[in-house]
Amino acid sequence: MQTADDTPEGRRGHAAGAITIRRGDLDAAARQQQLPPGTADALWRFLADRAGSTPVGAPEDARFTFTHTLYYLGGLLAIGAATLFMTQGFERLGPAALLAIAVVYAALCVWAARALQARALEVPAGILATLAVCLVPLATWALQQLLGLWPEGGTERYAAYHTRIDWRWLTLELVTLVAAALALWALRTPFLTMPVAFTLWYLGMDLARLVVARDTPGAWEFYRDFSMFFGLLMVLLAFWIDQRSRSRDPRAPGSRRDYAFWLYLLGMLSFWGALSARQTDSELAKAAYAALNLGFVVLGAVLQRRVFTVCGAFGVAGYLGYLSARVFEDSLLFPVALTAIGLAVIVAGLWWQRHEQAVQAALWRRLPPALRGWLPPP
Structure with a gap:
């Protein structure tokens, strides 16, 4: 057994x-x-x-139950209050008060997370630890404001951190990554990779703004391509983490925890979105885009990551819609062609739901033995 x-x-x-x-x-x-x-x-x-895999403290399973729904709902509301919904009125307290509030708030979250982890309540412990990490950029911003180290120009509002691209946020992002790495080392809860993934996503956009100013000719194209390659790097990092966590090597067994989910999700969305935003008149390039998306569908089956399959399916459907518009342009058959494509995608989804595990097993058997060690078994 x-x-x-x-x-x-x-x-x-x-x-x-x-x-x-x-x-x-x-x-x-x-x-x-x-x-x-x-x-x-x-x-x-x-x-x-x-x-041979005794759980330490029998951590709580990451199941999607009503209790866990309450955990995540409460945690996301608290994280949103400390990040997305930070109002200008709250900032009027001044940088010293903001720094004190952020530090005390984060310290309480860390203390509570350690206490919950000791009781094997891993999900709420991970959420509170994530909240503590999400307070790090606020504390860093307040400290820079207090010491007069905030670079001139740009916005003076912390709330813009989540809505405005600016190279001045780089210090906040780097300190947050360090804090997240320390939290992961201490708690080892997969949800802590969420602020890592979002911070890396922000970092990619802000680094592009640091290299090329917004009013520079061709800036948008540079931002698009930079986002595409940065997203690819995130996907490769996620693959490396995934391979280590899924390792079945008895000399270095993996944790079997999903630390790569958020990196895969945001990295793939960044890469695929930037790739899809590229405009070209070359029919060969459009066909290559469709072939690449078809490869994403297969890759999603091999890696058992649906984000690849979903993005690939949208890419292929978009290309088929483009072909239909070209073939049936100004034709009464155009709506019929689009309907047929939509129904075909639905049928493909039903077939995939029924045969997903069989397809994954068939692909696994056809892989070279050396490659199987890098990929999850079906």
Whole structure:
């Protein structure tokens, strides 16, 4: 018998008389009174010991339950209050007061996160630790304002940090990345990669503004291409992290936790969005774009990351719509062609939902053995 945590890899399957059991399966069995009350935790620990992957403190599974919905809802409201919804009225307290509030608030969050982690409540601990990291740019901005180190020009409002591209935010972003790295080292909760991914996304845009001013000829094209390559670097970083966390090497086993999700999501959206924004009159380039998006669909199946599949499907559908507009231009058949493409995409989605695991297994079997070590098994 094999055990697996509640991750994308923890799917139920049958092979050579073995099954894969998730922690959620034991909880479901307990709720249905298939297990004696209070035995799910003990049985999970026993199975984890047999599999050689004893959980430290039996951390709480990252399941999508109503309790976890409340966790994330409350956490996102608190994070939004400290970031997106920071008002100018709050800034009138002055930099010294803002610095004190941010430091005290973050310290309380860190203390609460450590206490919750000690009680194996990993999800709320990760959310509070993330809130502490999200307060770091506010504290850094207030400190720079207090010491007179804020560069001249640009906005004087911290609320613009999340809405305005400006190279002056670079210090805030670098300090936030350092704080997030320390938090990850201390707590090892996957949700902490969310501020890392968003900060890297901001960093890419602000670095482009540092290199080329907004009023420079060709600035928009440079920003677009810079965003595309920076997004690609984020995707490669996510792949490296994903490979390490999924490693089955007994000498260096992975944590089996999904630290790469947010990096994959924002990196791919940045890369694909910038790539799709490129305008060209070359039919060969448009066909290459469609072929690349088709490759994203396959790559999503191999990596078991749906963000690649979704972006690729939109790219292919967009190219098919372009072809329909060219072929049926000024024709009564144009709406019919678009409807047919939409229905074809829906049918493809239904087929994919039914055969996703079989396709992943078939692709896995056809990969060279040396490459399988870098990719997640189906």
